[in-house]
Amino acid sequence: MKTPRTPFLYQLATAGVGALLLSAAVLPAAAQTTTPTQPPAGSVPAAAPSGPYTLQRAIDVALQNNLSVRQSQLSAELSEATLRQSRLSQLPTANASASQSWNYGTNVDPLTFQFQNQTTRANNFSATAGLNLFSGFQVRNTIKRNQLDYQAGLSDIEKSRNDIALNVASSFLQLVLAQELVRANEARVNSSQQQVARTQKLLKAGSVAESNLLDSQAQLASDELNVITAQNQVAFYKLQLAQLLNLPSVAGFEIEVPSLPDPDDEAPLASNPEGTYQTAVGMMPEIKAADLRVESSLRGTEIARGAYFPRLSFGASIFSGYSSARIGRKLTGDSTIVPSGFIYQLTPTGPQAVPGVFAGILQPRFETLPEGFSSQVKNNLGKQVQFNLSIPILNGWQARTNVQRSVIGVKQSELRAEQTRLELRQSIQQAYADAIAAQRRYGSAKRQTEALSAAYRNAEIRFNNGLLNGTDFNIAKNNLYGAESSMIQAKYEFIFRRKVLDFYEGRALSL
Template sequence: MKRFYWLLSMSAGLLAAPAVAQTTQPTQPPAGSLAGTTPSGPFSLQQAIDYALKNNLGVRQQQLTSELQNATLRQSRAALLPTANLSGTQAWNYGTSLDPLTNDFVSQTIRSNNFSANTQVTLFAGFQLRNTVKRNALDTEASNLDIEKSRNDLSLNVASAFLQLVLAEELVRTNEVRVNSTRQQVERTQKLLKAGAIPESNLLDIQAQQASDELNVITAQNQRDLARLTLAQLLNLPTPTGLQIEVPALADPDDQPLLEADPDGTFQTAQSLLPEIKAADLRVRSAQRSLDIARGGYYPRLAFGAGVFTGFSSSRLARVFNGDSTDAVQLPVFQPGLGGQPIPSQYFLLQPKQAVAEFLPSGFSSQIKDNLGKNLQFSLQIPILNGLQTRTSVQRAQINIQQQELRAEQARLTVRQNIQQAYADAIAAQRRYLSARRQVEALTTAYRNAEIRFNNGLLNGTEFNIAKNNLTAAESTMIQAKYEFIFRRKVLDFYQGRPIAL
């Protein structure tokens, strides 16, 4: 909007006096971010807006920000699910070391493995997890509304730049018509001078006026090129060369009824439609959820966990019977004798061969099976004193709520003031246009009279140029008022929920 009023203010100098060429070039976007090619054919306003919304980097950046917020929301929802992890290690110990499974000191090289699977779920955490999901959902919705606001801002900027270019092209045409008129006047003055009807000073004055008008044409062309560059940058085109627009048929402000001052009604409509106000209200609710999250730090935390684990150690030995046996042994058989004393008999018992037991390294699969262990646990954490961190978090959350409420109120105030200013500017521009048009009609009649008197040698060149410049100034005021009214009217249409169209 500021660029629009800057060009309107420059138009007075373009029509009335030579303007100073602008030397500061607008900032170019990064080369790698430029769109591929300029579309063929002239742009209408709607086509320009649609193309900008598709290719503008600011809108795309806001969309990526929204995607990041969506990822945060998904992560907070996943935090409600149990966690599950698998782990495994393999290690080699040299020299005297502690066996990881038997906890015995051994002086040998040990290869060991440990495997475990664990899961944990939070049963209660002061409702912090659920409130985090609700807060992130509000932030995601607000982020989506930020995209809509970015699109609205870009649409208004494109409409402003589009009208700037329309105004600049009209200024070029107006100044070219004026130069042609001045050239014809110079030719007539030369003929009158040859005929001795006027003094030479009249010719010099009109030639000076021609030089000024030609300079105004060049300045107007420069401003048109700058306006085209501004629009091309908003569309993210690689070059403004070849960018053409469809010049719409714009109704004059006097053909439209006077605006009725009803900014309050427009504001009531706008606050129910504008995404920035909705987003501000959502962030107030999000701040309230942040307060609930902070207060959840006062509550105990209860979690349940379970796991299984096993391992292997190369130093572990197992008793193994290898099949080798000792020799058979004959055992005597006794029988009772006189007096109850046992006496040897002729019989004997043959003790079978016995297997020999050895201690050999235990196998991997058997250790994995034998060393399997399981565990279940409940963990309860009761906050008692944590350096006032929870209390400080609650206080910060309360202050954040107040800040968000002020931002929401500021957003409403800004919209209300913009609407009031747009109404005031539109009504003033419409009234100024009506007054300037009557002035142009009067000064046109005065200029024609002065031209007749100048051609008949009854008016010197200085007085004729004054009459011409007065008409130029009045035309400049009328053109400024026309485009200012059109733009402000479109701003009001936007706040009332109407599409931006010319």
């Protein structure tokens, strides 16, 4: 059994901004992220406009430049051409042909059908026309099927645009998140540098042990490493977003960081995935495309059943030809008397020939010449009209087999449509669950951060007074950093899940 394909939106919902680690020890970029589903590449990429990119501007540029959208558009144009051709197939057909041949040696004259032994040139001209009068409604059903396929292709374009928009939104939020991580880590480095300076003064004053200074310097080195790692993350996500936009270079590419509200500033997310699903079913292009392909497969069944019916067609043709071996006679203007017998007279003894007197016939003289091209074409002109009726009786059960195949194709299309709906329902349910969990996690992480901030301030005072060793102080500091990272991660995860739900409900992607 074939494993069902994971929905694209579900992949985004489960591996979006949450895939970016926000702890103090950030993993390398290559270990955290994957490349876009369909990284675009163009032979003539658009030049990067000046100024920072908003999310809407980035989506617009991606839709204009991305090759997967262009490919979907070309597929729809191909379906449109197929539809146009099926409509034109209702018109009569007309064809003309001409040929010229040379015959050597013994051959049959193509016009006189006589054997001859000479070199002749022959020309044949014909024009035919035909009209399909009835073919089991196959032409009409083919037109309807191709029209449904064309409409499904238009829905595929819209789906491709939606996929690109969601990809851009995901990468945009990841880049915003990475930049915030850089700022947070730089603040930690600044705090660690101040702590090292204070520890050095305390060490000179004899208030703390040298191990405290070594612990502070080790913490500073770790924080500086995290800054470099976070900056690498920014470069990676900037490159990923620029590739989605199909820009020729990342140089000068910047985004406009939006002002995003905290999740606890919004009302708790109401859990109504069924209502969102009902809204999405009526507007998602992949659902419409799946339903259209079910109707198309039903038309394919009607086309296959059309092979059971007789076929009636009408045809007409006109033809003529020329042969260099054909000859004609032409009067010369002269005549001759050809003797035909004696003149008789009646006598008592019976009929007697008159001496010296003969009877004759006046016969005109002819000149034998090859018949001209134009006169042969005119004289050899022939016409034909015919009706053709074909009644299927037994053709190796081909018609029945084709019908059975088309019925199975209908069932497959229905299963694919049902699978598409199932994937959509599961994606919405998962997005709701993740959004609610992220909102709750943000509130918990915020309270944890507030508590750990108070504990860190207390630990800092004790450390500066020599009442706490460096190891315990760094643990308190890293606990605070970890809580802050968890809070930021939950914030952006909630924002992304909420935007996915807004998308399912028909609202535009915006920050």
